[in-house]
Amino acid sequence: MAASMLFIPCFLSGNVIKALEFSLPKLFICKCAPKFAINNALSLPKRHLLPTGVALSKRFGRVCCRSLSSGIVDTISYEFSDSATEVELRLKLGSGDIQSSRDISVDADESSLTIRKHCTESPITLIETNNLYGRIKPAETIWYLDEDQLVVNLKKQDPDLKWPDxxxxxxxxTVGVAQLLKGTSIYxxxxxxxxxxxxxxxxxxGLGYTPLNTGELLEEFSKQDVxxxxxxxxxxSVAELEAAILESLSSHVRAVVATLGGRHGAAGRADKWRHLYAGFTVWLSKSKASDEDSAREEARRNIQEGSQGYSNADVVVKLGGWDPALAQTVAQASLSALKQLILSDKKLPxxxxxxxxxxxxxxxxxxxxxxxDPSAGANLSPE
Structure with missing residues (x-):
């Protein structure tokens, strides 16, 4: 049986500790009611809603939809595009399903979107997510029916952020964070x-980076296992050697470096972080907490106390257990936290x-x- 998993990404920005709740996209479970709802049907042509001369990046996909009463799950096709200031979602509704705009409801919040169809005996949730790729301006949401498609235009809060989906x-x-990193390595x-x-x-x-492993490099150098x-x-001695390996890797770009854990790992020692700072560091921390709130508090306490070298990390991901089958889920949580960290200060890379x-x-x-000069602790005139 898989161990229970709890992911609470946190990041340290300047001197302010921020804890970020993470949850995977959930199409049918909304933890809180949307704060803003838009139910205006417009019949404006698409060309009136997007800036002229802007090339759209289009993505085609499918999402699940479900009847609230019967629980029957189906899939619906969609087309997604991103312009400079807004994103557009086109859902294929099927012919004859929708008689008027009253048959559709679109509820939007800064980071959530819920779309329901009301033309049957029981409402059908087409999309319900609390994890929009970026934040939107809900008051400027526009939606309309275009033949057998529902078109939803969402105004982005950050025009510079490209939405892959x-x-x-x-x-x-993996697509979006690779762009934000700008080649910076991850440790x-x-x-x-x-x-x-x-x-x-x-x-x-996922990122198209080079995987590196300090344990393997150490064993290759020493001709014996760790x-x-x-x-x-x-x-x-092992920590010193790994620190030397990290120094040699610090100039590498587009790499993801796995470091040693335990007492012999350099990352667990605060005085060995000089070259780890060269990239974005993700601390995968096992948590003893039983719920999300206590896990966030545990992460804050770990960082504030600074009792471990790991507390120097840019991002903390708390794990309530470990199952190798869920490695991609943990990796996704790490990417989500890195994304929010970089968006909080785009100059970080x-x-x-x-x-x-x-x-x-x-x-x-x-x-x-x-x-x-770090050894002298003073500013020296450059040669």
Missing amino acids: IMESWESL IVGESTEINQKIAQKLAV DSWVKSEGVD GKKSLYIRLGCRGDWPNIKPPGW
């Missing part, structure tokens, strides 16, 4: 070497690049001017 999913996040840290390696591999494949090295040389160019001196996140 209408909602967050593994497919949309997976945490107490379990196995989990770190599994998630790093999933992320690398456990044997620990027994013969001690945990401190550039700042990581600057940190590398200045030599990974350990002065993250407050990067000192060129010539600063």
Whole structure:
């Protein structure tokens, strides 16, 4: 039986700790009632709603729909496109199903969308999600019927954010986050070497990055496995060697690096993070919490106390258990948190690049001017 899984991504932005609730897209379960509803039917042609000269990126897909009374599940085709300021969703309703705009309801909130069809004995939920890919301006939502299609136009809060699809999913996040990262590498840290390696591999494949494993590199260098090295040389020696490997990897781009867990891992030591700061770090942390609120509080406490090197991570993903079959689910939670982190400060990838160019001196996140000497703790004039 699979272990219960609890994902609570959190991130540290500046000196403010932000906890982010994560849930996979749920088409039929709405945790709270939408705060805003739009039920205006318009018959404007599509060309009046989109800026002229803007090329749309189109995606075709299918979503599940369900009758609220019978529970019968069916699928419905949709077409999605993204322009500079808004996104458009076209749902194929089928001929003869809809007699008028009264047969459709569209409820929108900043991050949620619910579409229902009311032309049968029981309402049918066509789409219900709390995980729109980005945030919208619900008051500016427009929808209308175009023959056998329902067209919904959503105004984006962030015109610069490209939406690969209408909602967050593994497919949309791998495409979207790869663009946001701008080549910046990702480091997976945490107490379990196995989990770190599994998630790093999933992320690398999804993002099109190079998967790297410090454990394998260490064994290749030492010609013995990590456990044997620990027994013969001690945990401190392994941590030192992994830190040297991380230094050699710090200039790499488009890589996902799995680090060692346990006492012999460099990431568990606060003084070994100098080169980990070169990329975005994801801490996969096993949680003892029994619910989401206590898990978020646990994550805040871990970061504030700073008792472990892992507390330096950019993103924390709390795991209520572990099942290798759910590796992609954990990877998706990591991408969702990274996406929100970068959107909170779009200069972060550039700042990581600057940190590398200045030599990974350990002065993250407050990067000192060129010539600063970390060993002297003072600003020196550049040569």
